[in-house]
Amino acid sequence: MLHINALVIKDRLGPISGELKAGRLTLLIGPNGSGKSSLLNALAGLNLAASSYQSGQIYLKNTCLSTLSIQQLACTRAMLAQDSVLPHGLMAYELLALAAAPLGGVTKAVSQSLARLEEPLGLSCLYQRPVNRLSGGEQQRLLIASTLLQVDPRVNQQGKILLLDEPLAGLDWQHQLATLRLLREYAALGLIVIASLHDINLACQYGDDIWCLAQGKLVAQGTPEVITPPLIKEVFSVTVARLEQDGASVLVPI
Numbered sequence: 001m002l003h004i005n006a007l008v009i010k011d012r013l014g015p016i017s018g019e020l021k022a023g024r025l026t027l028l029i030g031p032n033g034s035g036k037s038s039l040l041n042a043l044a045g046l047n048l049a050a051s052s053y054q055s056g057q058i059y060l061k062n063t064c065l066s067t068l069s070i071q072q073l074a075c076t077r078a079m080l081a082q083d084s085v086l087p088h089g090l091m092a093y094e095l096l097a098l099a100a101a102p103l104g105g106v107t108k109a110v111s112q113s114l115a116r117l118e119e120p121l122g123l124s125c126l127y128q129r130p131v132n133r134l135s136g137g138e139q140q141r142l143l144i145a146s147t148l149l150q151v152d153p154r155v156n157q158q159g160k161i162l163l164l165d166e167p168l169a170g171l172d173w174q175h176q177l178a179t180l181r182l183l184r185e186y187a188a189l190g191l192i193v194i195a196s197l198h199d200i201n202l203a204c205q206y207g208d209d210i211w212c213l214a215q216g217k218l219v220a221q222g223t224p225e226v227i228t229p230p231l232i233k234e235v236f237s238v239t240v241a242r243l244e245q246d247g248a249s250v251l252v253p254i
């Protein structure tokens with residue numbers, strides 16, 4: 001359990017309080033500038049050093065994240081940042097080997113963990129290619145793989161938290177759905193998984209819990225039912241209708 005207590009980032013976020021549970025996929029939605037990246041960065045323990053710009057505490061069980069060293073943080077959580085840049089000059093397999101370095105290198109268990117990601121993320125055709133010559137979506141698939149690998153509890157028993165800022169950005173439909181299925185799978189392994197998404201329908205379809213931010217405040221949280229047309233109108237200034245078909249429910253802008 002990740003317990004957030006009155007988190008404030010001056011002029012950007014909060015106060016935010018809440019709990020993120022292990023074993024559940026929490027999806028973060030909200031308009032541009034509503035604070036999703038700021039919250040994810042804070043949960044990753046970035047900028048948590050005593051700063052006049054940030055206050056509040058984030059506890060993982062009984063441990064305050066700000067007391068962890070950067071090495072401990074690196075083993076405990078993995079974060080896919082929105083502006084991740086791949087280092088030039090590396091082959092894709094070398095990038096994954098780098099991600100595996102804190103896990104003791106590409107051991108048999110790490111290879112098995114990677115093998116489970118190969119098909120859903122379409123990795124096998126990328127391994128032997130220089131990362132700077134991959135398309136945007138191919139780079140994103142590689143970054144998702146390296147992020148998941150770092151906290152797979154089957155290879156890293158200290159891995160507890162998986163944070164992804166707009167993991168679906170640049171992905172085609174097939175890989176968007178595959179990524180969401182993987183996030184559910186990793187949550188089912190006992191991780192705390194939180195990701196920001198701009199697709200509200202996918203968030204409601206795949207999220208166990210939804211957190212909705214507006215102007216730095218948490219305006220709705222709970223199971224997907226909390227996301228209603230009136231809330232969308234209030235937060236996103238968009239009028240939507242709910243369409244139901246074959247047991248599925250989607251929100252459509254009208």
Ligand SMILES: Nc1ncnc2c1ncn2[C@@H]1O[C@H](COP(=O)(O)OP(=O)(O)OP(=O)(O)O)[C@@H](O)[C@H]1O
Nearest residue numbers: 011012013030031032033034035036037038039082
């Ligand atoms: N480094 C920074 N310094 C000061 N203000 C910042 C900084 N980064 C972001 N902000 C501001 O903080 C607020 C929240 O930004 P944030 O990036 O967290 O939003 P977001 O919900 O992730 O947006 P988007 O959907 O556009 O990615 C915005 O008003 C933004 O302008």
